[in-house]
Amino acid sequence: MKSVKGKVLEALLAGQFICRTSDEESFEYLQVAANERDIETQLNLFNRTLASSSSGDVLFCAYQQIGSSERRALNQQFKDISASLLPLVEWLVLVQESLGHNAPLSEGDLVRLNELQGVIEDTPAFNEALAKIARYPLFNSTATSIDAQLKLIFKRLVELGYLLKPNDDKQIFVATGKVDYVFDVIKYIDENEHLALSQQAETSATQGDLL
Numbered sequence: 707m708k709s710v711k712g713k714v715l716e717a718l719l720a721g722q723f724i725c726r727t728s729d730e731e732s733f734e735y736l737q738v739a740a741n742e743r744d745i746e747t748q749l750n751l752f753n754r755t756l757a758s759s760s761s762g763d764v765l766f767c768a769y770q771q772i773g774s775s776e777r778r779a780l781n782q783q784f785k786d787i788s789a790s791l792l793p794l795v796e797w798l799v800l801v802q803e804s805l806g807h808n809a810p811l812s813e814g815d816l817v818r819l820n821e822l823q824g825v826i827e828d829t830p831a832f833n834e835a836l837a838k839i840a841r842y843p844l845f846n847s848t849a850t851s852i853d854a855q856l857k858l859i860f861k862r863l864v865e866l867g868y869l870l871k872p873n874d875d876k877q878i879f880v881a882t883g884k885v886d887y888v889f890d891v892i893k894y895i896d897e898n899e900h901l902a903l904s905q906q907a908e909t910s911a912t913q914g915d916l917l
């Protein structure tokens with residue numbers, strides 16, 4: 707039987723994000739200073755280090771030292787993340803606006819698919835925004851119905867680790883800490899790459915491009 711330490715190491719080295727919502731046992735294990743030091747020592751053997759989001763609510767693995775091979779890998783990861791950001795931001799804005807939330811989706815927040823679908827069906831602007839999001843390569847949907855588009859998007863977000871579906875029989879989803887990590891990436895790009903992605907998303911939403 708695999709130990710908690712073994713499970714944590716395996717998850718981190720596989721590129722998974724650990725938060726209280728996605729894996730409470732592993733998250734609590736890493737809150738113990740001695741366990742964190744032990745994991746850090748093990749990760750260092752692989753030129754890795756334990757990193758966290760700005761809030762500290764999601765933990766993941768990062769390179770300890772960056773050489774040429776690590777830089778190539780990071781460049782590819784950055785390209786992959788950048789390609790996913792726009793559809794993710796648009797989806798987050800759509801959920802926030804359609805459900806009338808004052809703040810963006812965050813770890814532990816519930817999303818009831820049926821409730822979201824009802825609002826989108828009753829609002830042409832949300833209907834159009836959903837269709838646009840569904841067509842992005844990240845989701846690659848050719849479906850024309852709102853029901854099919856939503857189910858494919860949510861299925862994909864579960865696969866990518868942004869959402870969990872605690873009960874297979876219910877269309878209720880829970881946001882993981884990886885959603886919060888998206889905002890850290892946006893902030894990093896804004897500050898270091900001068901892409902102003904968050905400002906662009908806000909401007910687009912105001913102008914009706916997203917909604």
